[in-house]
Amino acid sequence: MARFGEFVPSGVIPACLLPFDEDFAIDAAEYRKHLRDVAAVPGLAAITTNAHASEVHACSLAEQRQVLDLTLAEIGDKLPVIAGVYADGSLAGAEIARMAAAAGAAALLVFPPNSMSMGGQLRPEMALTHFKRIADAADLPLILFQYPMASGLGYPVETLLRILDEVPSVRAIKDWCNDPALHERHIRTLKGLPRPVTVLSTHSAWLMSSLILGCGGLLSGAGSVIADLQAALWRAVQAKDLAAAEALNDRIYPVVQAFYAPPFLDMHNRMKEALVLLGRLRRAIVRPPLMKLPASEIARLAAALKEARIAFDRAA
DSSP: OOOOOSOOOOEEEEBOOOOBOTTSOBOHHHHHHHHHHHHTSTTBOOEEESSGGGTGGGOOHHHHHHHHHHHHHHHTTTSOEEEEEOOSSHHHHHHHHHHHHHHTOSEEEEOOOGGGTTTGGGOHHHHHHHHHHHHHHOOSOEEEEEOOGGGTOSOOHHHHHHHHHHOTTEEEEEEOOOOHHHHHHHHHHHHTSSSOOEEEEOOGGGHHHHHHTTOSEEEETTHHHHHHHHHHHHHHHHTTOHHHHHHHHHHHHHHHHHHTSSSGGGHHHHHHHHHHHTTSOSOOOOOTTSOOOOHHHHHHHHHHHHHTTHHHHHOO
């Protein structure tokens, strides 16, 4: 496994999907193929696993270890691997962090505990303790996952700044605040800190608008399908080439409108179906309670891929 030194979260970071077989078991061969497909895209900074895109909510700790081991074995010598820390309790989160660090992860993406959804925003010490326990368990850069405030799991700006001040291993945030004004405030405020913290956009449905505000990169499940377009858009924005960025955004738009349509929870379900349509996965199986998409929605996905010219560019 290659040594990348201390990983600095920035640039284009896809979050990979997790294929299952007909019995809902992890399909290791298909997952490794998916990793190779995504990692072959030029210009990526890292790959994320054990996150929303890989249905981490439905995976046991042993399965999360299996997925991380598969990821590192397949692409760990090519790209840094970021591991998700998805846990309702801080002790469980610390256990996942220790596991990921021992396995060889380059950084950790820390989800907010669902246990904080019923008023945790009024108890900032809860979020601070959660991050401190994880930071103490693993000497790795941390990426704070910032949820929308309306979810009950977003960190108020004051809490966010306190975490960044007291837990210096938090080097970036994955910003899903879903509020353009707040998103811009995060970018400007975190850039101006004595120890600047990177804002990675996960506003994939309005990615060009988000990146232009000054993000330091993106971390996106849509990268499991369109990492090449996202990387090209990132380069165009960095070069301040508005015409190129607009042309790329015109291709991205129909796909993300299809992926992130209501119900939002089906976004990664749709991405799996898109990869089947493109010939990159054999099956689009999700674990319950997620359910197979109806044929009418799969047809809409096919139309979106065709409009974006992806079916012609990347089909097997």
